Amino acid sequence: MNSLVQAITDMREEEAVRTAKEMLDTGVxxxxxxADCREAMSAVGRKFxxxxxxxxxxxxxxxxxxxxxxxxxxxxxxxxxxxQGPKVLLGTVKGDIHDIGKDIVNFMLDxxxxxxxxxxxxxxxxxxxxxxxxxxxxxxALSGFLTLxxxxxxxxxxxxxxxxxRDKVKIMIGGGTVDQQVCSYAGADAFGKDAMAAxxxxxxxxxxxxxxxxxxx
Amino acid sequence: xxxxxxxxxxxxxxxAQLYAERMKRFVDVYQLKQPDRIPIQLGFGYMLAxxxxxTRQEQHENGAKELEMxxxxxxxxxxxxxxxxxxxxxxxxxxGDLMTKFPGHGLDPNGSFQFVExxxxxxxxxxxxxxxxxxxxxxxxxxxxxxxxxxxxxxxxLGMATFGVYGLYTLGSLAAPPLAKAxxxxxxxxxxxxxxxxxxxxxxxxxxxxxFGPPTFMGALIEAxxxxxxxxxxxxxxxxxxxxxxxxxxxxxxEKVLRFQIEYAVAWCNATGIKVAFIPLHRxxxxxxxxxxxxxxxxxxxxxxxxxxxxxxxxxxxxxxxVWDQRLRYLADLPKGKTTGLFxxxxxxxxxxxxxxxMCIMGGMPNSxxxxxxxxxxxxxxxxxxxxxGKGGGYIMSVGVGEMEGCRPELVKAWVEATKxxxxxx
Numbered sequence: 001m002n003s004l005v006q007a008i009t010d011m012r013e014e015e016a017v018r019t020a021k022e023m024l025d026t027g028v029x030x031x032x033x034x035a036d037c038r039e040a041m042s043a044v045g046r047k048f049x050x051x052x053x054x055x056x057x058x059x060x061x062x063x064x065x066x067x068x069x070x071x072x073x074x075x076x077x078x079x080x081x082x083x084q085g086p087k088v089l090l091g092t093v094k095g096d097i098h099d100i101g102k103d104i105v106n107f108m109l110d111x112x113x114x115x116x117x118x119x120x121x122x123x124x125x126x127x128x129x130x131x132x133x134x135x136x137x138x139x140x141a142l143s144g145f146l147t148l149x150x151x152x153x154x155x156x157x158x159x160x161x162x163x164x165x166r167d168k169v170k171i172m173i174g175g176g177t178v179d180q181q182v183c184s185y186a187g188a189d190a191f192g193k194d195a196m197a198a199x200x201x202x203x204x205x206x207x208x209x210x211x212x213x214x215x216x217x
Numbered sequence: 218x219x220x221x222x223x224x225x226x227x228x229x230x231x232x233a234q235l236y237a238e239r240m241k242r243f244v245d246v247y248q249l250k251q252p253d254r255i256p257i258q259l260g261f262g263y264m265l266a267x268x269x270x271x272t273r274q275e276q277h278e279n280g281a282k283e284l285e286m287x288x289x290x291x292x293x294x295x296x297x298x299x300x301x302x303x304x305x306x307x308x309x310x311x312x313g314d315l316m317t318k319f320p321g322h323g324l325d326p327n328g329s330f331q332f333v334e335x336x337x338x339x340x341x342x343x344x345x346x347x348x349x350x351x352x353x354x355x356x357x358x359x360x361x362x363x364x365x366x367x368x369x370x371x372x373x374x375l376g377m378a379t380f381g382v383y384g385l386y387t388l389g390s391l392a393a394p395p396l397a398k399a400x401x402x403x404x405x406x407x408x409x410x411x412x413x414x415x416x417x418x419x420x421x422x423x424x425x426x427x428x429f430g431p432p433t434f435m436g437a438l439i440e441a442x443x444x445x446x447x448x449x450x451x452x453x454x455x456x457x458x459x460x461x462x463x464x465x466x467x468x469x470x471x472e473k474v475l476r477f478q479i480e481y482a483v484a485w486c487n488a489t490g491i492k493v494a495f496i497p498l499h500r501x502x503x504x505x506x507x508x509x510x511x512x513x514x515x516x517x518x519x520x521x522x523x524x525x526x527x528x529x530x531x532x533x534x535x536x537x538x539x540v541w542d543q544r545l546r547y548l549a550d551l552p553k554g555k556t557t558g559l560f561x562x563x564x565x566x567x568x569x570x571x572x573x574x575x576m577c578i579m580g581g582m583p584n585s586x587x588x589x590x591x592x593x594x595x596x597x598x599x600x601x602x603x604x605x606x607g608k609g610g611g612y613i614m615s616v617g618v619g620e621m622e623g624c625r626p627e628l629v630k631a632w633v634e635a636t637k638x639x640x641x642x643x
Contacts, residue, residue, distance in 0.1 A: 011461060055505045056457035063458065095328050097318070100453060147584050147622050148263075148329040177562050177617070181585035194504070 001043075004033070008040035009047070011057055013064050020068040030072045037065055038111075045111035049196050055100070058107050085112075086206035087137040091119030091128065092175075093152035098145035101175045101195075105141060108195040114139075114202055125152075125159035132165050138206050140169045141198060142188065145176040153186035161187075170205040174198055223634045227295045235428030239297040243430050243613070246577050247532060249554045251610030255603055255640030256297035257633055258433055258579070258613055261290055262620035263329070264629075265301055273328065274321030277306055280416035284423060291429055293626075294633050298430040300619060304330065305416070307409035312402060313364030316449065329622070337361050338450040340459065343466040346450075350473050351375065358450075365402045368395030433557070433579065434619055436493030436534055437485035439478040442471035442518040444499045453500065460510055471518050479525045492531045496522070502539030516547050527555040537563060538618075545571035561617035569606045579613035581606055582632060587616065587624035592631040599635035607640060614640065 001009070004023060007016035020033055044061045047053040088109055092102050099121050109116045117135055119127060128140065140160070142153050153173050160166055173183060174192040183191040189205075192198045227235060238253070245252035265286040266276040276283050283301045291299050306319035316335070320328045337358060338346065345353040352375040360370040372378065373387045391400065421432065440448065446467065447456040459467045482494040500506065501515040523533040533556045541548070541563045548558065549572050557577040560568050565581040572578070581602045586595055599614070606612050614636045621629070 013461070052507075054507050054510070055453075056460050056507075056510065059454055059457045060461050095325065097331055097333065146329050146331070147588075147618070147620060150585070150588065150623060177583060177585060179583065179585050181583070181589040185585075185589040 001039075002036060004036045005040045005043065008037065008061065008064055009043040011060055011064075013060065013067075016064050017067045017071070021071055024071060024075055030075045033068065033072055037068055041065065041111045045108055048108065055104065058104060062107070085114045086139065086202070086209060087115045087117065087135060088139045088141055088202055089117050089119065089128065089131055089135060089137040089169075090141045090143070091123035092121040092143045092145075093149050093156055094122055094124050095152050096144045096146045096149045097121045098143070098175070101145065102143040104195045105143065105174065105198045108199050109141075109202060112199050112203070114199075114206075125156040128156050129159050129163045129165065132160065132169060133163070137169060138209055139202050140171045141202075142171065142173045142186075143175045144173070144178070147177070149176070150178075150182050150185060153182070153188065157187040170201075172198060172201050223638065225295055225634070226637060230428070232426060232428035236425055236430070239428070239430035242297055243433070246611050246613055247554075247557060249574070249577060249609075249611040251642050253642060255607045255612055255614050255636060255642075256430065257636045257640070258298040258300065258430075258615045259290070259294055259296040259629065259633070260300040260432075260434075260615065260619035260621060261287070262300070262302060263622035264620075264624055265290060266327075267622065268626060272320065272326040273330075274319070274326040277302055277304070277319060277330070278321075280305070280413075280420065284420050287420065287424060288427065291424065291427060294629060296429070296633055298432055299424060300432040300434060301420070302330075303434060303619065305413040307413055308406050311406040311409045312366055315362050315364060332448065334448060334452045336452040336455045338455075340451075340455065340463060343463060343470060347466065347469050347473060349376070350470075350477070362449075366399045368393070368397070368399030371396045433534060433559075433613065433615075434495050434536075436491060436495040437482035437531075438495050439482050439522075441496060441498055441501060441515065441522065442474040442478070443501065443515045444497075445474050445478070446470055447500050453505075456500070457505075460506070460514055464513075467514060471514075475518055475522055475525075479522060479529070482526060482531060483529045486529075486531050493534050494526050494531050495534050495536070497536040498538055501544075502537070502541055503543045504539070508544065511544060511547075516544075520547075520550065523551055523556055527552045532556060535559070536619075537561065542567055548572045549575050551575055557613075559615065559617070565602070565606055569608070569612075573606075573609070573611060577611045577613065578606060579615050580617040581614065582616045584616050584618065584621060584624060587621065587628045587632065590628065592628060595628050595632050596635040599632055600639045603636065603639040610642070 004016060004019045007019055023033055024030060041061060044053060044057060048058060090102060090106055092098055106116050106118050117131065119131060132140065142156055144153055157171055171188045172190050172192055173186055173188045178191050180191065190201050192201055239256065242252040242254065242256040246256060263273050266273045269286045269289065271282060287299055287301050306322060309317050310322060316333055318324050318331050318333055320326050320330065355369055355375065356372050360367045371393050373390055378384050378387045391397065421435065447453055451459060486492050501511060501519065506515065526533045535556060536559045538561045545568060553575055557579060560578065560580040568578055582598065586598060602614065
């Protein structure tokens, strides 16, 4: 682990940003700095999984990454390689504007190399359907905190089925007090209690399917 | 299967007798004593609108209609205590509150009331807040969060306006049109909230006349100091960064918040005679912060708040939202038999083992089971809750939140019956 990776992983914000600047000033390639950031974010994700880090560290890590990206961007000649991982469509269902759990799931999927499209909060079933057609994800993740979201999740799954897309995607739900009862009620494929469960499900569902998806493109 | 031979022991009793019996059940369990039977509270929330076919907007705004629905539901289900919704949008609408969204106002008429969190106080505002929270709050914060109170930003510094005859000479500045408008809005908001308070009191009185015990959430509404800073001022993102970037300022601000909240709760309880403070918790549960952060930024302040209230003769009724399984041992330090905890998604059996001799426990029935389970599953869980969590008393049967939207009436009926059957102490 080099000093940049270490500083980010240990949440030393000022030192991390300063180190990144120094690296760029002394001729280290911007792509290398970004690669270090990715390595550090994976380490942060692992600490979150182990229960050593919590929401505050994920948010701070995001802030550090933003500050370093601002330094890197002007010096970037070529665009960084786009991610090749399986696609996941994520959003908080209609009528619910809670985003904390969804954002954590986004972070954890992202550091595990998934290509996540976050549709935000209060997302109507029709928007999920439209985005599935457009982006062809393998996994759809529905988030909701309110008890009202159970019904919205069910309506979203029904809309996906009505559009003839149900067998094209695996659907997971999570957030608040979601459990197996809610999962059956909503007609989802599985539920997850936390962001690690979301990653495990997404991995399980997409294993061996990445290449198939790439071939289509 | 629901037992077909069930005869409700409460049917046929006079309301005054029912009220006395139900009231005694709550008084007993609050003191960790064993009552005659485990009390059950139905916090119906939006389930009332669903059962009786009105919009959620109407339920929030039409107090008479809500009372009528509570009377019907009370007669039908016969719980020990019953609750509808806790809030009316009138005051929020009057001031242009940007921190809440109500059905029919920025949401579908059947949408669900929600808070809109934001970074309404910036990190650079900490010094001004700590120096004088009220002055900063009225002149800087109100214009940011209440769209109709923008004129308050034109007030002179409150210290200047307060003291001596020279202070009186500043009052002319209140005639500036935006400020004059803000003051009129305030007067209207005061009337709206006073009317809502009066309706709430009438509802509680009417339900008591019909024989129902007190709604458990009724009390001075305050927050853990960390949560007040997070929910209303810094937003979750801001406060999470503050623990890393501005730890000392966050602690200093919480000290101020702790002081004025206790002072308010004591005054409210003295004025109403209701010696309860309702404290819904948000960011202290498992997952948001580490135990080290919890020990520094959350628990000492919340514990001081609860101890302060108990010393003033007030019962903290604390809503432990989310999961608290990893931090139950801290709760065991609270004064014994002086507080109540409503647990949303914690392992309720673990809660009983950890704090059963410390506080009265409420909760245990998942909303999802009343929504998508079977009567048999509901009865089985109720039986287990009564036997294990109800053991020795100090337990109130309830769902884990003050809301039962989407729950099926026949399952709720089976649940109440099972509680009256298995919850009897012999």
